[in-house]
Amino acid sequence: MNQDELKQAVALAALETIRPKLERESIIGIGTGSTANCFIDALAQVKQLFDGAVASSEASAERLKSHGIPVYDLNSVNEIQFYIDGADESNERLELIKGGGGALTREKIVAAVADQFICIADESKLVPLLGTFPLPVEVIPMARSYVARELVKLGGDPVYRSGFVTDNGNLILDVHNLQINVATTLEEQINNITGVVTNGLFAVRPANLLLLGTQQGVKEYR
Numbered sequence: 001m002n003q004d005e006l007k008q009a010v011a012l013a014a015l016e017t018i019r020p021k022l023e024r025e026s027i028i029g030i031g032t033g034s035t036a037n038c039f040i041d042a043l044a045q046v047k048q049l050f051d052g053a054v055a056s057s058e059a060s061a062e063r064l065k066s067h068g069i070p071v072y073d074l075n076s077v078n079e080i081q082f083y084i085d086g087a088d089e090s091n092e093r094l095e096l097i098k099g100g101g102g103a104l105t106r107e108k109i110v111a112a113v114a115d116q117f118i119c120i121a122d123e124s125k126l127v128p129l130l131g132t133f134p135l136p137v138e139v140i141p142m143a144r145s146y147v148a149r150e151l152v153k154l155g156g157d158p159v160y161r162s163g164f165v166t167d168n169g170n171l172i173l174d175v176h177n178l179q180i181n182v183a184t185t186l187e188e189q190i191n192n193i194t195g196v197v198t199n200g201l202f203a204v205r206p207a208n209l210l211l212l213g214t215q216q217g218v219k220e221y222r
């Protein structure tokens with residue numbers, strides 16, 4: 001199977017995981033990216049089984065709506081049963097790097113609300129140590145240079161994602177060469193820099209289940 005087929009396989013596996021638990025009033029949190037898109041397309045087949053979705057990006061909201069799936073504002077929703085999203089990297093503790101698509105802040109908010117975070121990814125995303133993928137950090141525009149200097153003090157090499165503006169109107173710094181030994185600590189350290197909105201480490205709130213598409217089938221990590 002090629003990478004796209006692996007993404008489709010994990011999207012279908014995620015659908016089969018949540019399908020028996022869906023209720024008429026269920027709201028599902030939806031991530032962003034090519035794997036999340038596979039899940040959205042699969043979810044459309046069972047749209048009569050649940051109420052609607054909360055999206056982590058404008059792009060995902062548009063895709064959900066194009067399938068006729070109602071999209072709710074998070075503020076009008078009390079509970080999200082499942083959050084389904086991809087990742088740029090995961091370790092075996094289900095700590096993630098996310099934000100390659102720049103949607104990390106809304107992704108982190110929806111993941112925080114969700115009862116269960118199911119991460120779906122092809123096998124290339126499972127790594128022994130996080131940090132080969134540059135860590136995205138969403139930054140308030142006027143703080144860009146200050147935050148970059150602080151990230152250098154933490155040992156990283158921040159690179160401004162030129163020409164990219166997040167759905168929240170902010171900028172992204174992609175931080176290369178970080179030594180991520182204790183992901184929860186680094187996540188909090190970076191979030192404590194004034195001007196940082198959030199960073200792409202999902203370690204304080206990791207995934208609950210990783211469905212990994214491999215050549216031997218979909219593997220589950222908990």
Ligand code: 5RP
Binds near residue numbers: 033088
């Ligand atoms: C977007 C994300 C995505 O989940 C991540 O970039 C993985 O994307 P893909 O499924 O296309 O490989 O965090 O902000």
